[in-house]
Amino acid sequence: MEPILLSPAFKDYLWGGTKLKTHFGKKSDLAILAESWELSVHKDGQSTVASGRDTGLSLSEYIKKHGDTILGSKAKAFDYFPLLIKLIDAKDNLSIQVHPGDEYALKNEGEYGKTEMWYILEAEPGASLYYGLNTTITKEEFQKRIEENTVLEVLNKVEVRPGDVFLIEAGTVHAIGKGIVICEIQQNSNTTYRVYDYDRRDAAGNPRQLHIQKALEVSDLHPVPQQDSTREVIEYPGYTKEPLASCRYFTVEKLEISGKATLAADADSFQSLIVTEGGGTLTLESTVLPLKKGDSIFVPAQAANYTVEGTCSLILSYI
Ligand code: ZN
Numbered sequence: 001m002e003p004i005l006l007s008p009a010f011k012d013y014l015w016g017g018t019k020l021k022t023h024f025g026k027k028s029d030l031a032i033l034a035e036s037w038e039l040s041v042h043k044d045g046q047s048t049v050a051s052g053r054d055t056g057l058s059l060s061e062y063i064k065k066h067g068d069t070i071l072g073s074k075a076k077a078f079d080y081f082p083l084l085i086k087l088i089d090a091k092d093n094l095s096i097q098v099h100p101g102d103e104y105a106l107k108n109e110g111e112y113g114k115t116e117m118w119y120i121l122e123a124e125p126g127a128s129l130y131y132g133l134n135t136t137i138t139k140e141e142f143q144k145r146i147e148e149n150t151v152l153e154v155l156n157k158v159e160v161r162p163g164d165v166f167l168i169e170a171g172t173v174h175a176i177g178k179g180i181v182i183c184e185i186q187q188n189s190n191t192t193y194r195v196y197d198y199d200r201r202d203a204a205g206n207p208r209q210l211h212i213q214k215a216l217e218v219s220d221l222h223p224v225p226q227q228d229s230t231r232e233v234i235e236y237p238g239y240t241k242e243p244l245a246s247c248r249y250f251t252v253e254k255l256e257i258s259g260k261a262t263l264a265a266d267a268d269s270f271q272s273l274i275v276t277e278g279g280g281t282l283t284l285e286s287t288v289l290p291l292k293k294g295d296s297i298f299v300p301a302q303a304a305n306y307t308v309e310g311t312c313s314l315i316l317s318y319i
Helices: 059-066 073-077 102-108 139-147 212-218
Strands: 004-007 009-011 035-039 083-090 096-098 116-123 128-133 155-159 165-168 180-187 193-196 234-236 239-246 251-265 271-284 287-292 296-299 304-318
Touching: 035 271, 035 296, 083 271, 096 212, 102 212, 116 239, 116 251, 128 165, 139 212, 165 239, 180 304, 193 212, 251 271, 287 304
Parallel strands: none
Antiparallel strands: 004 296, 009 035, 035 083, 083 180, 096 193, 116 165, 116 180, 128 155, 234 239, 239 251, 251 304, 271 287, 271 296, 271 304
16 A cells, blocks of 8 residues: 655744745645644544545545555554644633543544644744643633633643653643644544633634533642653664653654665554655555645555655654
């Protein structure tokens, strides 16, 4: 099975900017590109095949055509395609939000919950985000602080730099701050409970809808555990590998290619590659794909090696 280039679905949410076009080569008629959904079969925005004989098929049509074996044996544990991978350009602050876990989401929303991982691609000097709470509070205090516009005082504000990683378990209150571009690897879910929107109003003077009751039911109101910031870099011929995060839903690694790297596809899981810097060429048997910054590649599950030749940084995700 040949690896394929994917073309994303775009979202022009109000808080987005233009860096996905200017820095990551995304082409769209939309004036604002807040998000590009680089690996998605979600009904709210699908990726499409952009290389090979299946060009033009949506990713879900492509999977239907070739069968579940291209997802790998581990995908059998999930009722439907498990991952959603995005690039996100926050020109403005996103609302403070929380996502439910699987049990709550399947019962109340009809889809999986959302644990997500952020890899910081770009951060303007001083840019920060909110990641969990900085103290333990009660539900009553949480609600009161939301109503009185003081909830930011109990959130863990973190200044970020490119390369930083955050694993945001379902139930963790969070928000991306302005001036940050991230690659987000998440469960295939679009359920978000908005906790607080900085008391912002739209042109008509109306606030955005909040989902405070549901947020109170799913939020973890304890300080977020300290993330281990030490990361090992493992050297191989032609590349280095740095494990970024691993949880029961996905594993994410960063690969720095310099020369020619031989990588293994495997029958347990499909692979997603996002090119975050540089460029090169990916070859699997007779399939040759040119790679450039911003590209998203889907490698079907199979027992085969492929090579990446060039100078580039890749985010590799699999289940
Ligand atoms: Zn989120």
